[in-house]
Amino acid sequence: ANEDQDELFDLIMTGNYDFPSPYWDDVSSSAKNVISTMLEVNPELRLSATQVLEHRWIAVDTSFVADSRLNGSHGLNTFRRESRPAHNSTGIKVMTTSALDRASRLFRGRGSQTAHGKGRDI
Numbered sequence: 001a002n003e004d005q006d007e008l009f010d011l012i013m014t015g016n017y018d019f020p021s022p023y024w025d026d027v028s029s030s031a032k033n034v035i036s037t038m039l040e041v042n043p044e045l046r047l048s049a050t051q052v053l054e055h056r057w058i059a060v061d062t063s064f065v066a067d068s069r070l071n072g073s074h075g076l077n078t079f080r081r082e083s084r085p086a087h088n089s090t091g092i093k094v095m096t097t098s099a100l101d102r103a104s105r106l107f108r109g110r111g112s113q114t115a116h117g118k119g120r121d122i
Helices: 002-014 029-038 049-054 068-082 085-107
Strands: none
16 A cells, blocks of 8 residues: 555656546546646646636636536635635635645655656755
8 A cells, every 4th residue: 555655646746647537527628727737746837826716717617517526616716706815815825835835744755756857856
């Protein structure tokens, strides 16, 4: 089980993932796009939380509402509309920083690995 977890972490750290059938068959390409950009290994290419909220799938595309598995996103869209920008921005920054801090601690100590095979340490 520990080897499976190590392999999973290696895949996450290199951005090596896909959207396997049949689990992702009913998920729109727009939703897959926002997920891919949120999982981008290179922080310079990764969308910020604000950019995610502005992504077409969150801001415009309502096709996800019919998919009960993704109704949490509908709640996020509602929250965005009803929240004040100052509170929303601050909360997103705190949540993002906290999540990144936890992820950093989790992956710390996994040795010197490279991102996208470019020889950069993660």
